[in-house]
Amino acid sequence: MTARRNFKHQVRARAAKTGESYTSALRHFRPTPAGDVMPEARNPRSVRLAVAQTLVRDDPRDAEALRESGREVRALMREAGTRGARIVHFPEGAICFPDKLVLSVDGPDAVGPADWDRCQWSVLRSELAAIAALARELRLWTVIASAHRLTGPHRPHNSLYVISDRGEVVTRYDERLLSKTKVSYLYAPGISPVTFDIDGVRFGCLIGMEIHYPELFAEYEKLDVDCVLLSTTGVSPGAASVQAQGHAAVNSYWVSFSVPTQHSATAPSGVIAPNGDWLERCPADGTPSVAVVNLDDSSEAAVESVAHARPWRRESRAGVYAEHQVTDPRSQDRTAAF
Structure with a gap:
């Protein structure tokens, strides 16, 4: 202090x-x-980040709904570009978050294995290709969620595509710690963390239920990320937003929290500083929108957390206390009187 x-x-x-x-x-x-x-x-590092909230649609059989989601995503990309963003981050299900009953072979009244052949894959690929083309046009890095199709009979991954400002998919993050329903009926889990750098700022990705697993956030701290991009449909959205603040403060990095417009009344999308404070949030009125902030490591909150708290936690975990520990009878006797 x-x-x-x-x-x-x-x-x-x-x-x-x-x-x-x-x-x-x-x-x-x-x-x-x-x-x-x-x-x-x-030479402070700084990246201008836009975090989005979009209306999430849940029927991958509906081609027009997929196209509407794509149009909404691209409109927000243009807004982010107009506001000077270098990267824009979208929620889980930005194109579609398939309802477990819609794809269920035992549906529509019972949950069962998903029949992914019902998905309009060609339309989904077309919309993602249009998003990548716009990313290239706007010179805007874009992180967009989608199901990633695997070779049959394997289920797809629940993924985040990282599209560079050249319109190329440079990496993809696949959700690793899925809900019981997801892993039982819908998706194949991923296996590893993913990081990528923009202008010297390192990002990590998480999606869905992974908000509830602090070890995943700690893993990214060890990988030296500056910001975790968390995309979710907002499971217990109010609690999730508080958890996201805790993860940011404990690990001393920014967290971009992206959720659907359906949850904006209680937990709108936004960006959390390394000290756990909200920097900016989308409107809480259910409208598709973006919030734009500078991730600047020279800001007061970043210096306090990143330059002091984070190094000290690492030092303390490395065993700095060992040299200060003592052998004393009054220490060893747990019942010693006052």
Whole structure:
């Protein structure tokens, strides 16, 4: 705490002397390994991120519904591009989130194995191709959720495609920790985390029920991500948004929380800072929209969390306490009197 107070004091002193804003003054400081602060020119990393909320449709047999979802996604991509975004992030089911009864071979009243031949795959591929083409036109990285078809008889993955600003799929994340229904009837699980970099900022991806698994967020911290992109249909959306704040604060990185418009009244999409505070959120009125923020590692919240909290947690987990532990009878005796 003393180091942090000293750090803030030095930044504010420079701001008062030069007339700069706190954020501008902050750019001239960096923490040393000892925790001190040295004034020094730095090259802060910054990426402008748009997080979307869209109306999620649940019938993959409905070709026109898939096309409407695609049009909605592309409209929001254009808005994100107009607002200067470098990357736009969409929720789970942005094109379609198949209802378990719609595809069930035992349906429509009972859940059973999904018959994926009912899906309009050609329309889905066409919409994704149009999204990739627009990403290239706008020079906009786009992270979009979709079912990823495998070779029969294997079920598809529930995935996030990462499309570069050249319109190319550079990687894909497949949901690993699925709900019981998903893994039993709908999807094949993925096997590994996925990261990608934009302008020096590293992103990781999670989807669906994975909001409930802190070990996945901790895994991305170990992989040095700066921001986790979480796409979900909003299972217990209010609780999920609070969980997302906790994951951001515990791991000291940004979390982009993208959910359908259906949940916007209680948990609109938004971006969480590394200290757990919301930076920006979409409207809570059920409208398709984007919220746009700068992920700037020179911001006060980022410096506090990333430059101090995150390194100290890593140091403490590495065994820094061992050299301070003592052998003392009063320590070993758990029933020792006051």
